[in-house]
Amino acid sequence: MSASSRISFYGGVNEIGGNKILLEDKGTRILLDFGKSFKARSRFYEWNETPRVGNGIGDFLTMGLLPDVSGLYREDLLSLAGRKTKEDRLVEALFLSHAHSDHADYISFLREDIEVYMGETTKRIIESLEFERNATLEFEITGYKQRPSERSSTRIPRKISTFKTGSKNIAIDSIEIEPIHVDHSIPGCYGFIIRTSQNVIVYSGDLRIHGKNPSLTRDFIEKAASAKPDLMLCEGTRIDETSITKERDVFDTCKYFVERSKEHLVYADYSYKDVDRFSTFYNIAKSTGRSLVIHPKVARYLTSLSSAGNPLRLPPLDQNILIYKPRGKSGAYDDRDYPKEDREIYDANKNTICTPDHVKHYPSKVIIALGSNHIDQLVDIVPSEGLYLHSTSEPFNEEGEMSEEKMYNWLERFGLQRIHVHCSGHASGRDLNEIINSVQPKFLVPIHTEHEGLFKLLHGSKVKLPELMKEITL
Numbered sequence: 001m002s003a004s005s006r007i008s009f010y011g012g013v014n015e016i017g018g019n020k021i022l023l024e025d026k027g028t029r030i031l032l033d034f035g036k037s038f039k040a041r042s043r044f045y046e047w048n049e050t051p052r053v054g055n056g057i058g059d060f061l062t063m064g065l066l067p068d069v070s071g072l073y074r075e076d077l078l079s080l081a082g083r084k085t086k087e088d089r090l091v092e093a094l095f096l097s098h099a100h101s102d103h104a105d106y107i108s109f110l111r112e113d114i115e116v117y118m119g120e121t122t123k124r125i126i127e128s129l130e131f132e133r134n135a136t137l138e139f140e141i142t143g144y145k146q147r148p149s150e151r152s153s154t155r156i157p158r159k160i161s162t163f164k165t166g167s168k169n170i171a172i173d174s175i176e177i178e179p180i181h182v183d184h185s186i187p188g189c190y191g192f193i194i195r196t197s198q199n200v201i202v203y204s205g206d207l208r209i210h211g212k213n214p215s216l217t218r219d220f221i222e223k224a225a226s227a228k229p230d231l232m233l234c235e236g237t238r239i240d241e242t243s244i245t246k247e248r249d250v251f252d253t254c255k256y257f258v259e260r261s262k263e264h265l266v267y268a269d270y271s272y273k274d275v276d277r278f279s280t281f282y283n284i285a286k287s288t289g290r291s292l293v294i295h296p297k298v299a300r301y302l303t304s305l306s307s308a309g310n311p312l313r314l315p316p317l318d319q320n321i322l323i324y325k326p327r328g329k330s331g332a333y334d335d336r337d338y339p340k341e342d343r344e345i346y347d348a349n350k351n352t353i354c355t356p357d358h359v360k361h362y363p364s365k366v367i368i369a370l371g372s373n374h375i376d377q378l379v380d381i382v383p384s385e386g387l388y389l390h391s392t393s394e395p396f397n398e399e400g401e402m403s404e405e406k407m408y409n410w411l412e413r414f415g416l417q418r419i420h421v422h423c424s425g426h427a428s429g430r431d432l433n434e435i436i437n438s439v440q441p442k443f444l445v446p447i448h449t450e451h452e453g454l455f456k457l458l459h460g461s462k463v464k465l466p467e468l469m470k471e472i473t474l
């Protein structure tokens with residue numbers, strides 16, 4: 001590889017997630033992902049604690065949650081931190097592989113004149129999540145209001161362009177990017193084939209070939225191989241694992257236990273953003289004579305993703321689904337207790353509303369799919385015993401969730417027995433090796449992994465180990 005293309009790593013090195021990769025060719029620079037590093041963050045903050053807002057970007061830079069690089073960040077956040085604000089822009093554009101926090105969330109800090117490219121579905125997911133949450137410093141991806149907030153109430157939108165399968169390649173000066181769909185645990189994921197003036201670089205994003213849509217990743221592998229890449233940036237989350245649980249195994253195992261739980265409560269904990277898992281639980285509920293109880297925000301998410309011809313072929317929100325209505329502030333179910341968007345859902349689904357009282361009286365008729373975020377609903381449901389289907393956890397944390405210890409305490413308090421079964425979003429070690437051997441890059445850079453050494457062992461001198469804040473030139 002000529003020295004004209006260079007790759008630097010601001011994150012995603014020797015850790016799972018936090019990908020922030022800078023690619024430079026003939027003076028043009030682009031970023032691949034700009035995610036939140038849960039590892040760096042958890043050294044100083046609990047998952048539900050946040051760095052101080054009043055110091056803008058200052059706490060994030062000082063504590064190493066963001067790279068201290070000039071020309072990347074929003075002026076309002078630099079100004080609050082007492083930093084120099086007039087800087088030349090470092091990068092032209094950013095390419096986002098998918099909507100997971102460890103790839104997407106810290107776009108929030110970037111200058112609004114950096115063009116952001118993402119898949120159509122990813123944009124829809126991010127907009128849907130932004131609608132549900134209050135804007136925080138760490139999650140204002142599609143736009144933001146200047147801070148301190150009294151300075152302006154006008155929302156500054158980011159420049160976002162979308163692509164989809166079949167879109168034309170995107171050129172940023174001498175750098176051409178070809179997004180290709182891959183299968184992972186959230187819809188709308190892409191890997192990239194990147195052609196610079198001298199080289200071909202492949203970026204895997206996060207991927208697997210044991211999920212429900214392996215053909216997506218197979219397409220990526222085939223195209224990546226025929227591009228004869230000089231270098232492959234390859235995720236290695238599960239390079240050290242050989243076991244493969246498929247989505248079908250999640251269905252079979254959970255169904256088996258639900259059938260044997262007979263009159264008892266079944267509580268399900270899975271990532272609602274993973275629509276494959278939603279389909280699995282929809283089918284478990286349907287085939288065991290129960291209804292799947294979902295939160296109104298999940299109903300909105302599914303409705304948003306199934307609009308425009310339901311490209312992801314999601315199951316319908318039909319009679320097999322109930323919408324959960326928790327007790328509100330009044331202690332009852334007063335309309336005024338709920339935000340407008342929830343009231344709309346309740347009004348539109350009058351016959352399929354499910355309250356904690358309903359669950360209490362008919363525990364054998366439902367699967368409560370509220371996840372660990374709403375586990376406090378057990379206080380109103382008061383099960384005597386039951387089953388907790390835990391179907392999210394990886395040996396790491398991609399989205400931030402309750403600690404296992406606290407979860408176990410809740411389960412013990414309410415007599416719920418936990419079954420863990422999960423189909424990972426990441427390829428196993430053997431599958432990763434198959435992918436790498438098929439793509440046949442000249443050089444291999446392991447990212448998004450804590451097992452770089454295993455790459456080295458398996459692929460020898462092909463492997464170049466990335467270092468934080470350092471460049472790779474070949």
Ligand SMILES: [Zn+2]
Nearest residue numbers: 017100102206
């Ligand atoms: Zn990831």
Ligand SMILES: [Zn+2]
Nearest residue numbers: 098100184206
């Ligand atoms: Zn991911």
